[in-house]
Amino acid sequence: MATIDGLPPLREVIRAHDLVAKKQLGQNFLLDLNLTSKIARSAGDLSGSDVLEVGPGPGGLTRGLLAEGARRVVAVEKDPRALPALQEIAEAYPGRLSVLQGDALELDMAAHLTPPVKIVSNLPYNVGTELLIRWLSPTIWPPFWQSLTLMFQKEVAERIIAKPGSDHYGRLALLVHWRADARIVMSLPPEAFTPAPKVHSAVVHLTRLEEPRFPADGKVLNRVTTMAFGQRRKMLRSSLKGLGPDIEARLEAVGIAPTARAEEIGLEQFCALARNLAEAP
Template identity: 60%
Template sequence: MIALDDLPPLREVIARHGLAARKALGQNFLLDLNLTRRIARSGGPLSGHVVIEIGPGPGGLTRALLLEGADEVIAIERDPRCLPALAEIAAAAEGRLTVIEGDALDVDMAALIASRPARIIANLPYNVATPLLVGWLQTDPWPPWYRSMTLMFQREVAERIVAPPGGKAYGRLAVLAQWRTEPRILFDIAPRAFTPPPKVTSSVVQFEPRHNPLPCDKRALERVVAAAFGQRRKMLRSSLQALGTDPAPLLEEIGIAPTERAERVSVAQFCALAQALERMRG
């Protein structure tokens, strides 16, 4: 049996299996094992944990997660072309790699880990990165089934996730991410590290769940944030009319000027607005 350390180089695997990355699937493969191991290590201690990986492709990060000591890696891959390459890693991993063919948006990941300590570590396909993140942020009950998330995004998306109030990058994604987690950018990855090279820089972002986030109904928060940033250039007294109620009493209760704009409202204030909306609707 081939050991993990003895598996052939990824470029050879890609050539042998004809794994040209497909733009339609948001694929950009990371082949540098030193870099994938850095990503794996940045996810936190892996021993004693199950790791969920999305879009493993030919398995560069998958190998790194196993080599860095994950008890088990559960890799979810929708591209059937990649399954033979992943099967080779599974054979060398001696029962520590489970590959699931399917769309990660449709998979019940909490059921897969069966209450074991888990982390999510993934080079997310660009075209599903944001919906996957929002789904994980809206997990119930909270604290979530995962201990942490270490995810790769386009740099622009990463900056939107960690943006403070007051700038153009601050918006819905920042509020949702910062309400329940503490996100931070760990490091950037240049386009040349990928095959094929994307046109933009990527960033690895770590999310540590807050064990006691501000009390807030997630659906109400989503409605308030969508209304506020849906017309972000307008004052809140105008944009929040999309909620179907007079926003003036809500703003007055929280102490926010009706002439304020969404990008200057803090996460705590958005949570307070959501709670006030829920009380008003009884």
């Protein structure tokens, strides 16, 4: 597909604006507009939503989101070289694309969006996981977004949906499962990107829960899981001993064997332990 909207093909856009991908910005551009439209469709009906996109680059996914009917797209781009290309897209879709130049880790993006909000992004590899954790860890829940449709390295995507006992299971899977439903909706080979990364990629779709799956204090749960998975090969009575001298009794009180390892324990049990610790004097 050369074009979906009368604008030039993305290779021409990159050439015209000298948009060579920069490794230090985590850039790998997806140039096939068939694929960018497919990613946009995997986010569901966009017609009644504002869509947040982080790292649009030359605007391939941006164009897919707009062509698939997004009410409005707010694109956050750190690289000033991409702004002229994004401005051309804004002119082709009057009033439907706003571009914020800056670092997504520093901007209050929610302030620029009108609910309902969906986040759809081919995230820069170097900030993708940190952004996901931030979106899943606000002070107040439910958050400003309804769903996340995000591109990650395939290994990260597998960590997001991992189950207890699997090689990829860890803190990230727990945090996701606590507050959202997640599934991989699409996989992409390295050659789909320019430049081609050394790894495969995957798109993960997350739908928020209105309440966390099990009650727990988020800060306590975060501390427990950080300690548990920080030494995942150790028994929990060892990896969690910093939580108090009575940690074995607390583990047993919520039905967790002190000799178990973090990778064997499910979300419900971790939440029960977090509640037990939160109630401690």
